[in-house]
Amino acid sequence: MFVLVLMVKKSVLIVFFCIFRQNLNKMNKLRNKKRSTYKDLIFKALIFLATVAVIVYFLPRSGKFNYQFDINKPWKYGLLTASFDFPIYKDEALVKQEQDSIMRFYQPYFIYNQRMEQKALSKLKSDYQGRLKSKMLSVYYYQHINTVLKGIYKRGVVSSADMGNLKKDNIQTVMITEKKMANSKPSAELFTIKTAYEYLLKADTIHFNKEILRQCDLDNYIIPNLVFDRKKSESVKTELLGTISWATGLVQSGQKIIDRGEIVNDRTFHILESLQKESIKRNASVNQQRFILLGQVLFVSILMFCFMLFLDLFRKDYYQQKGGLSLLFTLTIFFSVITAFMVKYNFFSVYMVPYAMLPIIIRIFLDSRTAFMTHTLTILICSITLRYPYEFILLQLTAGIIAIFSLRELSQRSQLFRSAFLIVLGYALLNFSMELIHETDLSKLNLSMYVNFMINGILLLFAYPLLFMFEKIFGFTSNVTLVELSNINNPLLRKLSEVAPGTFQHSMQVANLAAEAAIRVGGKSQLVRTGALYHDIGKMENPAFFTENQSGVNPHKSLSYEQSAQVVIHHVTDGLKLAEKHNLPKVIKDFIRTHHGLSKTKYFYVSFKNENPDKEVNEEVFTYPGPNPFSKETAILMMADSVEAASRSLPEYTEESISNLVEKIIDSQIADGCFKYCPITFRDIATVKIVFKEKLRTIYHTRIRYPELINRNEENNKLNAVQNN
Structure with missing residues (x-):
């Protein structure tokens, strides 16, 4: 009985231990699953924030005038009207000429400092009673130097830098302020330390020996006593330049400036330049910059959130895969930053950028729907940097669709050439159709756009070598690699x-x-x-x-x-x-x-x-x-x-x-x-x-048994042999 009880207790303990171990394993699995889920959420949050931050950081916010125009060239955009009143600024060369003309009357101000003269003469007297007395023949040298120095300080001594500025600006006269009184003096009469020293040596060469004077270190007693009054001079200069009119006219809000196809003449060119300056001025305020930044953050965040929602609902395998998510966001960042950079610094045309490369790469590694959604998202983000985004969106979305359906599985280089040709052809035909809608004169067609499309097609061919790089970085395998691996000579x-x-x-x-x-x-x-x-x-x-x-x-x-x-x-x-x-x-x-x-x-x-x-x-x-x-x-x-x-x-x-x-x-x-x-x-x-x-x-089909060719001679011989027997 005792043994039976022990066995029952042991069995119960074993059962409880098994249940405990099973529950512990379940708890560990749940804990690991939760930890993995948290890590996954953190990764997605970080990549979302990083993408928004990088894109917004590079987006232009300086009120950049997003039009490209040249004098005597046709206007390639739509109708442009003034959205606010602004002055028509004069040509910079004309303004410079007027400034140079009025600056002839400009007189900079200098303050006369009498203490400098007193300090120098006191030092001369002190040195004469000491070390200089032994070098001089008589008191007449001292009196001569003292008299000449007084004359030099009366005319005025300026620093070498100030004299250089006067000569550089071709200043003929200056105003010298002494005891709240200002007097005009020709700048040619002023001394520098060097010219004053030379004047002192040559003042009376008949009665005084230059060699003896050189031994007296006379430059120690020459100090600038005229100090440039920067504040007063700038005030006078600003007041003088303020009399010049910077504008030749006024453009009122709602007034037509130029329409598509019209030639940019001299006057229109100056109006466009004036509009550019005013646009930058108006967007330069701190509050305006903050509003632009907030708008860009919201715009990019909303688009990226919708894209992640699409992946979570319809492409969960890519959404859970870090490599796939990283590839999608990296390509979006790359093309958005490139576009922002080109627009910000007016560097070539955005139509040269091979945006169709993005859906090509994603289609090869992932699938068509994801490629189209990513391409659409990227084009929408890029479009906010442009003044007229509608044509850009239409052209790029069409090119993306052509790219996706012309290159479903890349296995040969010739396929990429064919796809690039079709994309360029699609660009050209769609752009030509839009120009026919807006233009009646074929001579006004913008041929530079077609050159941009051809450059775009050439750049598309670089997608082939880039595939290898993306494979190594993000862990994908393209059809090109699969074809190479399937070669039986591997x-x-x-x-x-x-x-x-x-x-x-x-x-x-x-x-x-x-x-x-x-x-x-x-x-x-x-x-x-x-x-x-x-x-x-x-x-x-x-x-x-x-x-x-x-x-x-x-x-x-x-x-x-x-x-x-x-x-x-x-x-x-x-x-x-x-x-x-x-x-x-x-x-x-x-x-x-x-x-x-x-x-x-x-x-x-x-x-x-x-x-x-x-x-x-x-x-x-x-x-x-x-x-x-x-x-x-x-x-x-x-x-x-x-x-x-x-x-x-x-x-x-x-x-x-x-x-x-x-x-x-x-x-x-x-x-x-x-x-x-x-x-x-x-x-x-x-x-x-x-x-x-x-x-x-x-x-494994059943093969037909082929008939054999009958030799008639052998058959006859056999038949004769049988008959003879």
Whole structure:
């Protein structure tokens, strides 16, 4: 009884421990899921804020006049009317001429500083009683120097810099202020330290020796006593220039300035320049700058939020994938910043920018709908930097649509040339149609726009080398790379054909089946073809253990069922190691790990159960590591791989046997839940079945036995021999 109680308690404890452990595992999974969700939300919030901040930072806010115009050239925009009153400013050359003319009457002000003279003369007297007395012949030298210095200071001494400015501005007279009185004096009478020193030496060369005077260091007693009065001088200068009229007329609000196709003459050119200056002035205030900034932030934020909402609702796989989200936002930022830069600094024309490159890249890596939405978003953001955005939006959206539908799958360089030509043609035709609507004179057509379109088409060709860079940065794989990988001269595939020729032939057949099925159900045929060629590369490690490579000898006979199952299962992990070693893209690795999913090695599993009916089976030993297919393409490959391999074991190839085989294998995969988390429909699976049946019937069709040519001489000889006998 005691032992029974202990056993019951022990059982209860074990049950409680199991329940506790199970709940703990659930809690850990929930905690990890929440942590992952928080990280994902933080990443999306950061990339949203960073995108808005970068775009808005580069958008022009300085009131830039967004028109390009040249004198004697036609106006290429629509009707332009004044939205406010503004003056017509004079030509800068004329204003400069008037300024130069009136500046002849300009007299800068200098303040007379008597203390400088007193300081210098006191120093001379002090030095004479000391060190200079021994150098002078008599008191007459001292008196001579003293008298000349007084005369110099009376005329005035200015600094070398001030004298340079007077000569530079061609100032003839200056005003000298002394005791609140201002007197005019010719600037030529003023001294600098250098000219005063030379004057002092040459004042009386008959009675006084210049060599003796040089020894007295007379420059020590010459100090500028006229100080430039900057404030008073600037005031006088401003008042003088204020008498000049800067305008020659006035343009009133609502007044027509110019219309499309009209020639920009001299007067219109000055009016447009005046409008440009006034526009910049009006937008230069702090409050206006804040309003513009707030508007730009709201505009970009709303568009980016709507775009993220679209991805969350209709493209959740891209929305959850950091690489895809980063690619979309990076391209949006790049083209928005380029446009803002060109408009801000008036650098060439925005119609040279290959905006169609954006939908081309996204279409190649992702899909058409996402490409169009991203392109539309980017064009709308770019349009707010332009004065007339409507033509820009119309042209760029049309080019984007042409780009998407002319280049669905890039596999050859010639496709990009064709797409670029069609895009340029679309630009030109649409622009020409709009010009015909607004113009009646064909001579006024803006030919520079067509040159811009041709440059745009040339720049579009750079999308090809950029694809490689985007693949490496964001982890995508383009069709160009897939085509290169599917070349059977690729070192890895060539090695597969040499080491495991049966597997290589099997992979080729699977690639043909899967590619055809992908085309029928709207999948990526090139992707599934390339994935099929590499899905069994792991068999190169032990090729003899796989039926298609055997030639009479089966090494499995010396192994247990468990060991054989493990050898077969390991071709998946071995394949992944080889893929890693040869830097195969992630999408190809996905085909390697999912082409058997979580299924079992049925031959060894069933054989083991048949021979050991009473023994418990370790399911994991016979189960592939998986996961199950998670895309339409990986699901098609799983079906093609199983069907092609099983078709080789059919005793006879009839329409009925092939049909039954395809139905049986694919239905069993559905029953096992292999496609439970895969975006493939029952309709798609039915189509895949039909394709497989058609292709297998073609491969294994019954051949007609050819008749042999009868030799008539031999027949006659045989007949004669029979008759003679």
